[in-house]
Amino acid sequence: MSFGTIRNVRKVFSSTELNSKSAEPVVALDDASFDFDEGQLIALLGPSGCGKTTLLRIVAGLIQKTSGSVQIGGREINEPLGDYGFVFQSPSLMPWRSVLDNVLFTMEVLKRNDNAARERAIQLLKLVGLADFLKARPHQLSGGMQQRVALCRALIHQPKLLLMDEPFGALDELTRLEMNDLLLRIRKETGATVLFVTHSISEAVYVSDKVIVFSRRPARVATEIPISLPYPRDQQLRFTPAFTKAERLASEALGIVPPVETGSAH
Amino acid sequence: MLRRVLTQIGYPLTGVVILLAIWVFACVYGNIPTVVLPTPDKVLNAFIARFDLILAEGWVTLQETLYGFLLAIIIGIPMAVAVANSRPLNLMFYPLLIGLQSVPKVALAPIILVWLGTGMESKLAIVWLVAFFPIIVDTAAGLRSTPRELLELARSLKATPTQIFLKVQLPAALPFIITGAKVGITLAVIGAVIGEFVGSSEGLGFLLLSATSQLDTPLAFAALFALSLLGMFVYLLVEWAERLAAPWLPPAPRH
Numbered sequence: 409m410s411f412g413t414i415r416n417v418r419k420v421f422s423s424t425e426l427n428s429k430s431a432e433p434v435v436a437l438d439d440a441s442f443d444f445d446e447g448q449l450i451a452l453l454g455p456s457g458c459g460k461t462t463l464l465r466i467v468a469g470l471i472q473k474t475s476g477s478v479q480i481g482g483r484e485i486n487e488p489l490g491d492y493g494f495v496f497q498s499p500s501l502m503p504w505r506s507v508l509d510n511v512l513f514t515m516e517v518l519k520r521n522d523n524a525a526r527e528r529a530i531q532l533l534k535l536v537g538l539a540d541f542l543k544a545r546p547h548q549l550s551g552g553m554q555q556r557v558a559l560c561r562a563l564i565h566q567p568k569l570l571l572m573d574e575p576f577g578a579l580d581e582l583t584r585l586e587m588n589d590l591l592l593r594i595r596k597e598t599g600a601t602v603l604f605v606t607h608s609i610s611e612a613v614y615v616s617d618k619v620i621v622f623s624r625r626p627a628r629v630a631t632e633i634p635i636s637l638p639y640p641r642d643q644q645l646r647f648t649p650a651f652t653k654a655e656r657l658a659s660e661a662l663g664i665v666p667p668v669e670t671g672s673a674h
Numbered sequence: 675m676l677r678r679v680l681t682q683i684g685y686p687l688t689g690v691v692i693l694l695a696i697w698v699f700a701c702v703y704g705n706i707p708t709v710v711l712p713t714p715d716k717v718l719n720a721f722i723a724r725f726d727l728i729l730a731e732g733w734v735t736l737q738e739t740l741y742g743f744l745l746a747i748i749i750g751i752p753m754a755v756a757v758a759n760s761r762p763l764n765l766m767f768y769p770l771l772i773g774l775q776s777v778p779k780v781a782l783a784p785i786i787l788v789w790l791g792t793g794m795e796s797k798l799a800i801v802w803l804v805a806f807f808p809i810i811v812d813t814a815a816g817l818r819s820t821p822r823e824l825l826e827l828a829r830s831l832k833a834t835p836t837q838i839f840l841k842v843q844l845p846a847a848l849p850f851i852i853t854g855a856k857v858g859i860t861l862a863v864i865g866a867v868i869g870e871f872v873g874s875s876e877g878l879g880f881l882l883l884s885a886t887s888q889l890d891t892p893l894a895f896a897a898l899f900a901l902s903l904l905g906m907f908v909y910l911l912v913e914w915a916e917r918l919a920a921p922w923l924p925p926a927p928r929h
Contacts (some may be wrong), residue, residue, distance in 0.1 A: 468830050482812035506923045516841065517831040545922055600859045629702035 409482075410443035412467075412569070413555035417441070417476035418524065419462050425453040436462040438535055438626035440476075444618065449595060451612035453658060454622030460605045464571050465618065469602060470524055480569060489595035490518065493562030493570040493600075497577050501546040501561075505530065508542040511560045518565055525564065532560040535597060536590060552583040556590065563598060570602045576611070584608075585643065588615050609662070613637075614652045621661035695781060712892040719893035727881070728900045734877040735901070738794065738866040739908055740794065742801025743859055750806050750858075754813035759839075771811060779803045781863075783872045797869035797877070804865035805858035812857070816850025849894055849923060852916045859912045863905045878904070 421435040426434065437459035444450045452460040465471045467478055469488040478485045480506045482540065485539040493514075508529055515525040534538060536556040546554055555575060562570055576584045588611060606612050612619045616635050635654055637645060645651050660667045694714055700706060701713045708716060721728065734812045757764050757771070783800050790796035820843050870879025878901050885893040916923065 468826075470826055488830045488832050490830075492830055494827055494830050496823045498823060498828065500821060502824065502842075502845065504848070504920065512833060513841070517828060517833045517837055548781075566862075636715060 409460075411446040411448075411481060412444045412603075413477070413479045414443070414467070415441050415477040415479075417463065417466060417478060418472070418474045419459065419466060420474045429618050435626045437537075437628075439628040442618075442620050442629055442632055442641050444601070444603075446601050447599055447618045449604060449615055452603060452605045452617035452622065453612040454607065455608065455624055455662070456607060456625065458622045458625060460571055460622055464573050464603060464605055467569075468494060468571055475585070477538045479515075489568075491565065491568050493565070493567035495558050495562045495570070495572040495575045497574040499546070499558045501554055501557055503546055506542065507538060507544050507545075507546070507549070507557050508555055510546065511564055512563050514561055520565070525644035529560065529564055530614070532563060533557070535594065536560060537593070550583075554588060555579065555587065559591075559594065563594070563600065566598070568601065569610075570600045572602060572604045574605050574607065584611065589642070591615055592639075596640070599617070609658045613651060613658060614641065614646065619654075619658055621658055623663075633657050633661065639665055677887070709819075709889050709891050712895060716892040717895040717899065721896040724893055724896065726886035728878070728896060729880050731876060731881045731897070732900050732904055734905050735802050735866050735870065735879065736904055736908070737861075738797040738801055738869065738877065738905070739859075739862045741866065742798045743801045743805050743862040743908070744859055745798060746805035746809050746862070747855065749802070750854075751813055753809045754817060755839075757810070758814045758817035768814065771807070771814075775807045775811065779807075783868050787869075787873045792873040792875065797866055797874070799861075800869040801862045801865040804861040808861065809851070809854040810855035812850045812854030813847060816847030816854075819850075820846045852912075852920065852923070855912050856909070856916075859908050863908060867901065885928070 411628070412446055415417065417437060421434045421436055423433060440459075443448075449486065452463065454460050465474045467485060469485045472486070480489075484553065485487070495642045502626065508526075511529040511533065512521055512525060515521040515529075522657070528537070530542065533542060536559060538553060538556055538560075541549065541553070546557065549557070554559075559575070562572075577586045579587060591602075591604075593614060603613075604615060613635055619633040619634065619635060620629055621631045622628070633654060635655070637650055656668070661664045687823070697711075699712055701711055712720075757767055779800075781805065786799050786803075787796050790799055824842050824846065825838065828842050865883075866877065867879035871883060872875040874880045878897050880899040881896050882901070885891070885897060
């Protein structure tokens with residue numbers, strides 16, 4: 409049995425949830441099903457507003473699904489379990505805390521803020537190249553550096569599952585490539601299982617073991633594309649035929665290019 | 675370095691000198707009598723000669739201002755917490771608060787005097803009333819505008835409501851609370867003076883009023899000068915408290 413099983417998940421936002429009286433209920437997610445294993449990095453790829461973020465919040469237990477089933481590690485998710493990591497599109501650091509204390513926020517909430525936690529926070533910040541910025545305030549860091557702090561905050565409690573909601577979407581292209589490599593490195597070090605929402609085809613292919621492609625609204629899972637590119641990955645990979653082929657398959661699933669008759673998915 | 679001294683001290687000082695020059699010029703060549711507009715040196719003389727009196731009356735006004743302001747903080751912030759976190763309370767009182775803000779609270783001063791007399795109590799009530807609204811409204815707005823991501827982060831970690839309030843909501847609202855306090859302290863000085871105008875036998879407002887009724891205009895101007903010093907002093911107190919409470923806030927832009 410898989411570590412994560414997502415079956416026919418559907419989410420309809422009622423007008424009260426949307427906080428307006430006149431609005432019609434909105435189908436954010438029509439039908440999503442896929443599986444993933446422990447240690448895998450799964451990219452959720454789709455156009456903006458296609459419900460991938462909604463699915464991520466359902467998996468986190470932050471919002472209730474209308475129907476379907478989400479099981480992680482054999483447990484049905486109806487509320488937050490407290491052992492996930494979450495990275496948002498904006499770094500969302502606390503300006504009143506230092507870099508180190510931002511990372512330790514997670515451990516404070518979990519009441520596990522001891523010396524070992526501190527050591528691990530420093531270890532993680534070293535891993536992402538921020539060893540010299542432990543005492544710095546978030547506003548003194550660049551956007552990419554802030555997002556690295558957010559990544560450490562999401563990893564410090566060794567979460568069962570790391571949820572990333574377009575984490576590098578607000579960064580410039582060069583920083584984004586750097587962060588992709590950093591993510592691959594961190595994953596190797598920590599062995600984390602990751603659900604990674606993105607709307608960049610090449611990013612999805614580059615970092616993941618499997619790309620789940622979502623169709624336009626009403627969103628449903630259109631295609632699963634297994635990515636069997638070798639590890640360790642580096643930027644050279646982007647110029648190989650295997651990479652281009654995977655990108656092509658994802659583009660076809662998104663309906664950007666017409667399917668090639670002879671091409672096969674594997 | 676010299677350039678810095680010139681721009682930071684030289685220019686503002688020149689502005690003051692120009693203003694004083696126009697003032698003296700108008701008094702001397704416009705033949706303005708002292709009772710209408712005394713020359714700056716007469717004001718300074720009055721300030722020095724009556725310094726003990728000004729200090730004693732200033733002390734009264736300072737107490738009224740600070741105690742009334744602290745009362746507004748002590749009552750305003752917990753009420754803002756209640757209004758921001760409870761939907762029924764919010765629906766009941768938030769529109770009322772916004773509506774009451776438009777009532778000219780100064781106009782209530784005579785009524786408050788009828789209720790509480792001419793002593794310290796009525797001044798505290800008036801100061802509290804004018805300082806209270808910006809503090810509660812800004813604090814409530816701050817508590818309700820916590821970034822969604824931070825709340826989701828806390829909830830995904832199963833944070834308790836107390837943890838969410840103390841570790842996320844309250845620190846995130848601090849800049850708003852400070853803004854409210856800065857508006858509040860400025861209004862508090864005005865409230866104290868209005869209270870003294872309407873009915874009092876002490877304070878700088880009373881001194882100003884009695885000096886003008888005796889046509890002692892230099893003393894009235896000296897009292898006015900003391901009032902602006904007092905206003906600056908209490909504002910700086912709040913700024914100092916801000917730096918203690920929120921050293922992470924970027925310094926306010928200087929104009």
